[in-house]
Amino acid sequence: QSRQNAQHSEPSHPSIPKEFQLDLDMIETDQNRVCELPDLVQHKLDELLEPFMIPKPKIRPISPHFDELHNSTASTINFVISQVASSDIGTSIQALAQIDEVLRQEDKADVMSGHIDQLLIVTIMQLRFNSTHLADERVDKRDVIKLYSCIIGSLLSLFSMETLAREASMGVLKDLMHGLITLMLDSRVEDVEDGTQVIRSVNLLVIRVLEHSDQTNMISALLVLLQDTLVSTAGSPTVSELVMKCLWRMIRFLPETINSLNLDRILLDVHNFMKVFPKEKLKQLNSDVPHRTLKTLLHTLCKLTGAKILDHLSMIENRNESELEAHLRRVVKHSGNLSGLKRDRGNEKGGLRTDDRMSKAKVSDILSEIFKKIGSKENTQEGLTELYEYKQKYSDVDLAPFLKNTSQFFQNYVERGLRLIESEREGKTRIQNSTVIPQHGVESILSSNNEELKPA
Missing domain, CATH: 1.10.10 (Arc Repressor Mutant, subunit A)
Incomplete structure (x- = not known):
């Protein structure tokens, strides 16, 4: 009875829906069916069991150009030139010495062809770096002077070879001349032992650069540099004076170099100069030397080429609006009148002696x-x-x-x-400076008989 009571006390399980019940009859009936496997595709796998020969890899041959690039003389030169701009003085000196050694050997110097602008650019950078070393008390000034000497020595060797010197472009020559003139005027250099000798060497180098560079590039570089120094209010007036001295020296070369000049380019640079500094603005400057320098350059060109100078204005736009063309026409006309006067003078045979x-x-x-x-x-x-x-x-x-x-x-x-x-x-005038030039001996730039600097 107690068991029955317990059964009655247990909760009854809920009934399971039929769809969730196990159908035993269906299972027994299903066992009588035969399960058929699907037909599988038969593959020929015998080849997989055969030994497989791995082919030897074929490596692509190295390009000859790649090999030349990394093993040629050109890559060596590029590396050495890059060392010139090093902030380490010793590294720069060693690189300059190697370049100077190559330049001093005529049979090897030609390997520098095509690298001249590259060399000059890093050399100009080193000139600027070395200028900062002069103000650095931690740097031995003897090392500074030694680096200056190496720079000047390698540049003297370079500009002794006209074929290489003529590769220097106008823009690079402009920066080089500015760097050399700035060095010549740096009074700190003279205060260092052997500094005076450095200044003398720079003077000699300036003359070498003027004489052996491409004359068209050199004149154009000086015209642009003069324009920049006159425009700059922060620059020293002495810099522009020395630039003009260099221009006067180039003017003296014109009778010998006129046939090699690209007059169209030079006149374009003069035209651009006159656009920045018209005649009236030039006259307002503290010195009349820039005006006289420009007039003398144009007069000399007209004297050497005659009326043909007017055929070299092809690179100038709006020629009729150019102050340059009007000036050239006046000079050509005046030169023609002077020629007529000389012919008349020759015919007169003494002029005043003829009473009639x-x-x-x-x-x-x-x-x-x-x-x-x-x-x-x-x-x-x-x-x-x-x-x-x-x-x-x-x-x-x-x-x-x-x-x-x-x-x-x-x-x-x-x-x-x-x-x-x-x-x-x-x-044929010379610049008569009204200001005193520091004792750098720069007056010898205009000397044609002696290339060495003379102390002032």
Whole structure:
């Protein structure tokens, strides 16, 4: 009874739905069925059991160009040149010594062809680095001077070979000249032992660069550098003075170099200069030397080429608006008039000696009037110009009677004025600096007889 009570006390299991019940009858019936396997595709697998020969890998041969690039002389030169710009003074000195050794051997120097701009650019960078070393107390100044000497030595070797020197481009020459001129004017160099000798060597190097570089590139570089130094208010006026000295030296070379010049390029640079510094703006500068320098350059070019100079304005846009073309036409016209005067003078055979051409009384009146103008403060320049042109036309004229009663100062003034006019018209003047140049001996840049720097 208790068991029955327990059964009654247990909760009854819920009934399971039929779909979830196990159908035993169905299972027994299913055992009578035969299970058929599907037909499988039969593969021939015998080949997999045969030994497999692995082919030997074929390595692509190294390109000959790749080999040359890494083993040729060019790659070696590139590496050595890169060492020149090293911030370590010893590394730079060693690289410069290797380059100098190559440049000194004529049979090997040609390997530097094609690398000149690259070499000059890193050398200019090293010049700037070395300038900072001068202000660094931790750097031995003897090492600084030694590096300067190596730089100058390698550049002297380079610019002794015209074929290599002429590869230097205009932009690189401009930066090089600026770097060398800046070094020449750096008073800190002179304060170091052997610094004076460095300045002398730089002076010699500047002359070598001017003479052996491509003359078109050199003149263009100096014109652009002069423009930059005149525009810059922070720059030293002495820098522009030395740039103009270099330009005057280049002007002296023109009779020998005129046939090798690209006049179209030079006139384009002059045109660009005159756009930045028109005639009136040039006259407003503290010095008239830039104006005189430009005039002398153009006058010399006109004198050497004649009216053909006007055929070399092809690179200038809007020629009619160019101040340059108008100036050249005036110079060409004036040169033609002077040529006519010289022919007339030759035909006159003494001018004043022919009484029927001009009486002595008339000569006296003309010269008296001219000297009155010279003595007048307002008309002195006009009088000097008339006297110069009169002497050109009548070469036998005697000025002594008109000068003997004047002061020595006035006589010297007239002589200097005539020489100045002649120089401006003949293109052979020299720059007369009104300021004192530091003791760098830079005056020897204009010397044609001695290339060594002379101490001031």
